[in-house]
Amino acid sequence: MAFSGNMYNSLYYHFSPTYRYSVGIESVEDKFFNQQYSYFRFTYLLNRRNTENSQGNLYFQSGLSSDGLDGHFYGLHGDWETRRWFIGFNYRDVKNSLKNYTDQFLQVGVAPYLGAYGDFHTWIMIKTKKNTLLGDWSTFPVLKFFKGNFLIEFGYNDQTEWDAQVMYRF
Amino acid sequence: MKILLAFVFLLPALGNAQDTHDHHSHEGHLHEQMVDGEKLEVDVERFDKFVKGLKDKQIAVVSVKGMVCDFCAQGIEKTFKKDKTVAKIDVDLNKGKVFIAYQMNTKIDFEKIKKMIVSNGQNATKLQVLKL
Numbered sequence: 001m002a003f004s005g006n007m008y009n010s011l012y013y014h015f016s017p018t019y020r021y022s023v024g025i026e027s028v029e030d031k032f033f034n035q036q037y038s039y040f041r042f043t044y045l046l047n048r049r050n051t052e053n054s055q056g057n058l059y060f061q062s063g064l065s066s067d068g069l070d071g072h073f074y075g076l077h078g079d080w081e082t083r084r085w086f087i088g089f090n091y092r093d094v095k096n097s098l099k100n101y102t103d104q105f106l107q108v109g110v111a112p113y114l115g116a117y118g119d120f121h122t123w124i125m126i127k128t129k130k131n132t133l134l135g136d137w138s139t140f141p142v143l144k145f146f147k148g149n150f151l152i153e154f155g156y157n158d159q160t161e162w163d164a165q166v167m168y169r170f
Numbered sequence: 171m172k173i174l175l176a177f178v179f180l181l182p183a184l185g186n187a188q189d190t191h192d193h194h195s196h197e198g199h200l201h202e203q204m205v206d207g208e209k210l211e212v213d214v215e216r217f218d219k220f221v222k223g224l225k226d227k228q229i230a231v232v233s234v235k236g237m238v239c240d241f242c243a244q245g246i247e248k249t250f251k252k253d254k255t256v257a258k259i260d261v262d263l264n265k266g267k268v269f270i271a272y273q274m275n276t277k278i279d280f281e282k283i284k285k286m287i288v289s290n291g292q293n294a295t296k297l298q299v300l301k302l
Contacts, residue, residue, distance in 0.1 A: 019291035050236025050293045052266055083238050083263065116216065117261040121240050146241050169244060 001167045006160040007032050007103070007131055012041070020045050026063065032133055033098055037071065039063030046076075056080040061092070070097045083114050086123060105129035109144065120147045127155055127163070134160075210298060213264045220260045220269045224302055227257055230270040230278050233296035234287055237266050245290040253286070268294075274301070 001012045008031055014024025026039040041063040049056040058078045065071025072095050079088035086109040093102050109125030123144040130137045140157035154164040210217070210231055221229060237243050243261045250259045250270055258271040268287070272278055280297045287294040 019289065045291075048236070048291060050291075052235055053238065055236040055238050055242075055292075081238055114264070115240065116213070117240055117243060117263045119240070149241075149244055151241055169241070 001165065003165045005163045007133070014041065014043070033096065035067075038066040039073070040066070043077075054080060054082045067097065071095060084111050085109070086111075086125065099133065101132045103129075103131045107142065109142070118148065121145065125155075129160075129163075208298065210300070211265055212267055212269075213262045216260065216262045216264070217269065220258070220271075221302060224258065224271055226274045227271045227302050228274055228276065228278060229300040229302065230268075230272060230283065231298040231300065232268040232270065232283055232287070232294050234266050234268055234292050234294050236292040237261070237263065237268075242291070246287060246292065249286050249290055 001014075003010045003012070009029040010026050012024055012026040014022045016022040021042065021044045024041045024043075026041055027036075028039060029036055041061070043062075044060045045057060046060050047056075047058040056079070058076065060074070061077055062074040063072060073092050075090065075092035077088070077090045079086065081087070086107070088107045089105065091102070091104045094100065105127055106129075107125055107127045109123040111121065111123055113122070115121045123142075125142040125144060126139065127142045128137050128139040138157050138160045140155045140160070140163070142153060142155035142163070144151070144153040146152070149169040151167040151169075152165070154162065156162055211233075212231060217231075234246075237246070240261075240263060243263065246268060247259055247261060250256050250268075255272055255276045256270055257273060258269075260269045261267075262269065270283075278297070278299055280294070283297065284294045
């Protein structure tokens with residue numbers, strides 16, 4: 001998974017031995033502190049609720065920086081989706097040798113059409129995010145597309161500029 | 171921005187483009203067969219397309235909870251494709267079903283199917299088996 005935003009760019013490779021947890025390495029180019037480091041990441045599924053028409057997930061996420069124990073993060077990620085609707089959030093508390101901060105977002109979306117399995121799928125979303133290093137919330141539209149094992153998501157805001165994510169599932 | 175909006179509104183047509191070429195075949199009406207006294211609740215076109223050309227096979231129609239996303243369902247397909255007894259697999263997202271074609275001599279084990287589905291994070295709740 002590759003991510004590019006106003007605060008950092010990253011490349012994240014992770015492996016899930018079971019659907020309950022994943023381990024991985026995220027290589028980060030920190031634009032704010034002008035640093036480069038890696039996170040050894042661990043994500044654990046705290047709760048999943050499957051129904052006929054929906055799935056809800058709550059994850060614990062954490063990362064330990066290659067710079068040492070002073071650099072780490074932990075937080076929660078949650079989402080709930082049907083074939084038509086999506087809502088998700090992310091909260092991270094980041095400890096850094098220079099300054100600690102929190103990073104969070106909330107995202108809601110709707111699928112304009114319901115594609116069949118294997119089709120080209122689309123989500124139209126609104127994302128609002130806040131990083132305490134920057135202060136205010138920033139809200140912007142996001143488009144998400146996927147087909148097969150490939151997913152791309154991007155949004156744009158004139159304050160925070162591009163927010164993009166590309167994912168491939170092996 | 172106008173170009174972006176026009177693109178978004180054209181997406182439904184793009185997403186459904188392949189369906190416009192598929193015409194529902196009423197030949198055989200396999201989806202109307204009763205299985206254990208119950209009618210199959212499947213996407214008819216998807217199911218007919220799946221069984222087309224299959225002979226001497228058992229079709230397991232598995233009801234799955236939590237299978238709402240194509241990206242997540244890809245894992246189910248990968249899991250079953252590793253099973254040598256599976257001849258063909260497809261996913262019906264509309265009705266929340268997984269279609270699995272087995273050789274006629276295979277003993278279909280629902281507990282095994284449940285484990286394979288749960289390994290991907292979803293729950294299998296019901297199995298209906300149809301013989302071709």
